[in-house]
Amino acid sequence: MQRRSLLILITALTTGSLTLTACGSRGGKSDTGSSDTGKQTTVVIGVDGPMTGSLSPVGQGIKNSVDLAVRTANKNKEVKGVTFRTEVLDDQAVPGTGQQNAAKLVADQGVLGVVGPLNSGVSQSMQGVFAKAGLAQVSPSNTNPALSQGDNWAKGEKKRPFTTYFRTATTDIIQGRFAAQYLFKDAHKKKVFVVDDKQAYGAGIATIFADEFRKQGGEIAGTDHLTVKETDFSSIAEKIKNSGADSVYFGGQFPEGGLLSGQVKKAGAHIPLMGGDAIYDPGFIHASGENKDGDLATSVGYPVDQLDSAKAFVKNYKDAGYKDPYAAYGGYAYDAAWALVQAVKQAVGDNDGKLPADARGKIVDALSKVSFDGVTGHVSFDRYGDNTNKQLTVYQVTDGVWKSLKSATFKD
Amino acid sequence: MHELPQTLVNGLALGALYGLVAIGYTMVYGIVQLINFAHGEIVMTGAFGALTVHLWLPGLPLAAALPLMLIGGALVSVSVAVAAERFAYRPLRDAPRLAPLITAIGLSIALQQIVWAFYPNAKKPRPFPQFGDSFQLTGSLRIQRDDLFVLIAAPLCMLALGWFTARSRTGRAMQATAQDPGTARLMGIDTDRIIAVAFAIGGAFAGVAAVAQGLRTGTINFEMGFILGLKAFTAAVLGGIGNIYGAMLGGVVLGIAEAAAITYIQNIPGMSQLGGGGWKDVWAFVLLIVVLLVRPQGLLGERVADRA
Numbered sequence: 001m002q003r004r005s006l007l008i009l010i011t012a013l014t015t016g017s018l019t020l021t022a023c024g025s026r027g028g029k030s031d032t033g034s035s036d037t038g039k040q041t042t043v044v045i046g047v048d049g050p051m052t053g054s055l056s057p058v059g060q061g062i063k064n065s066v067d068l069a070v071r072t073a074n075k076n077k078e079v080k081g082v083t084f085r086t087e088v089l090d091d092q093a094v095p096g097t098g099q100q101n102a103a104k105l106v107a108d109q110g111v112l113g114v115v116g117p118l119n120s121g122v123s124q125s126m127q128g129v130f131a132k133a134g135l136a137q138v139s140p141s142n143t144n145p146a147l148s149q150g151d152n153w154a155k156g157e158k159k160r161p162f163t164t165y166f167r168t169a170t171t172d173i174i175q176g177r178f179a180a181q182y183l184f185k186d187a188h189k190k191k192v193f194v195v196d197d198k199q200a201y202g203a204g205i206a207t208i209f210a211d212e213f214r215k216q217g218g219e220i221a222g223t224d225h226l227t228v229k230e231t232d233f234s235s236i237a238e239k240i241k242n243s244g245a246d247s248v249y250f251g252g253q254f255p256e257g258g259l260l261s262g263q264v265k266k267a268g269a270h271i272p273l274m275g276g277d278a279i280y281d282p283g284f285i286h287a288s289g290e291n292k293d294g295d296l297a298t299s300v301g302y303p304v305d306q307l308d309s310a311k312a313f314v315k316n317y318k319d320a321g322y323k324d325p326y327a328a329y330g331g332y333a334y335d336a337a338w339a340l341v342q343a344v345k346q347a348v349g350d351n352d353g354k355l356p357a358d359a360r361g362k363i364v365d366a367l368s369k370v371s372f373d374g375v376t377g378h379v380s381f382d383r384y385g386d387n388t389n390k391q392l393t394v395y396q397v398t399d400g401v402w403k404s405l406k407s408a409t410f411k412d
Numbered sequence: 413m414h415e416l417p418q419t420l421v422n423g424l425a426l427g428a429l430y431g432l433v434a435i436g437y438t439m440v441y442g443i444v445q446l447i448n449f450a451h452g453e454i455v456m457t458g459a460f461g462a463l464t465v466h467l468w469l470p471g472l473p474l475a476a477a478l479p480l481m482l483i484g485g486a487l488v489s490v491s492v493a494v495a496a497e498r499f500a501y502r503p504l505r506d507a508p509r510l511a512p513l514i515t516a517i518g519l520s521i522a523l524q525q526i527v528w529a530f531y532p533n534a535k536k537p538r539p540f541p542q543f544g545d546s547f548q549l550t551g552s553l554r555i556q557r558d559d560l561f562v563l564i565a566a567p568l569c570m571l572a573l574g575w576f577t578a579r580s581r582t583g584r585a586m587q588a589t590a591q592d593p594g595t596a597r598l599m600g601i602d603t604d605r606i607i608a609v610a611f612a613i614g615g616a617f618a619g620v621a622a623v624a625q626g627l628r629t630g631t632i633n634f635e636m637g638f639i640l641g642l643k644a645f646t647a648a649v650l651g652g653i654g655n656i657y658g659a660m661l662g663g664v665v666l667g668i669a670e671a672a673a674i675t676y677i678q679n680i681p682g683m684s685q686l687g688g689g690g691w692k693d694v695w696a697f698v699l700l701i702v703v704l705l706v707r708p709q710g711l712l713g714e715r716v717a718d719r720a
Binding site: 052053054056057060195198223224225226227229230231232233234235236238239242255258259262266267268283286287288290324 | 542
């Protein structure tokens, strides 16, 4: 009996000490994350996006652009006494994985801000985790209005659900309406067939587009939905042809958009397909062998390679020798990371050159006040956390490449 | 009803493709009772094999390159299928059924990631050569030349397979192994070889399906096998898993059901909310459930005692 209780005692002690050492080593690790090491504080900027999977080219562009911003900040000693570092996580464009990543980033005390994710649907699952921890999140590409303006934005009841959420991209409200106005007024299309991919982004932007197109006086010839990752849309294409529409609007991503456009043209309807920023990708043009000249896409901001402010970015990105191109959101990712750098600078400046104790909270506060001229234009956030920059561009496929057609600032 | 011929042709082309892939599921299941969930990925590797052959032959017209692409695609698919059988499934032949099933799922992820990581530029969809032209048969019927390939290749492959299983020595040995592996072995049939042949035939059909899919969509990517595999598996079950003609019939029925669901359901009064591309899979699976309720063994399947 005595021996047995001794055994229990030893077991309990061993387990306890093991647990304690585990805690200790964990604490030590996070210490190196944020505390002073030779008067240099390391601040980690988390990056989340699809680094594998079919959207990985876009994710890699975001990762590299944030890396470039961090390197630039370190090289210029943008914030005295602070060295920035990135922590890249792969969400595979899956909301569940995004949520796990968010929890991981929150748990690391060294992380003071996050750039990402790419997809609005993934963001929905991450926002709450960041908000609870008071950790600032700046997405370079989320365009779903509900993320910053609440679920009832369509009824005019705008309410910011999470104060930690910011984005450098414009919302689908602006993009969808801009597209409808362009298609009706500038391209003189009167009868559009609307297709979406049933995802948060695609269905959202398609609805906004359809409402505005109707308001402009146009006619919706029909609507249909397709399934992500499928490849045979010939029956939908046939339906579009039979509807007599003079154009197609597609809410969804470029792999499906490209196939749909090709199959519509194959079915014998030579009408342009228009979509949002998610189809503005070279992959759209190559998605099927069909010639897609005339297809249209809107994208947020002015073309990165045409802005004076972006020339340095394009050059530095090239010089850094990244394997993947900066893709559709590189400039926005750079600006998102730079906004975080500026917020850290503000927080450190207000605290006599040292990182404040409540660094995360202070950075969220500072973020709502940042204002600088970034790669994509002037960057500052309104009271919902949305970018105040409402510039958009319509692109058209011309001779097999995307060419910018019209850039304008959206007016209500 | 003027869109009926076009709907049927679209559905037939899609269904023939499902059928070609379904053969791979049904062959393997018929002999070893294994659902090879990596079969969709075997199709995917075949597509990349065919693309590689095409890239090796610059300037050759597609019609001339097509036979070589078929050989290249089939070669890759067959190699992957046989290697999968030899190194992943054979060591688990006597393991509980769940083990090879999980292995198959692991293998499918591994194959996807291998192509993603090592095939040049496979991180995004790669363009696949296409004919691109079409024939206007009547006022409302148009056939794509790229669809024509699968419409011709599928019946030819089925005829060849039918002859092979019914007449050839190996084919009859396969039937024997499917009926009773133990007795077949006692009769001197090398069952290991027969199982490898079943995987190889599935792989060859996967190679043809891969070229057909590439031609139809003009694009291939490392994830293309997932949905294709899922649909083909559905087709194999619908037709009666284990029966090769059932696999093709199941594929065609499924393809036409999907096409018809997109075109017609929403014309039924009161059903406009339940039609279109968003609901086609729902209707296809409703069909599957109804068929399985009436004929649990599938359309052409035979009721066999479960050996588990």
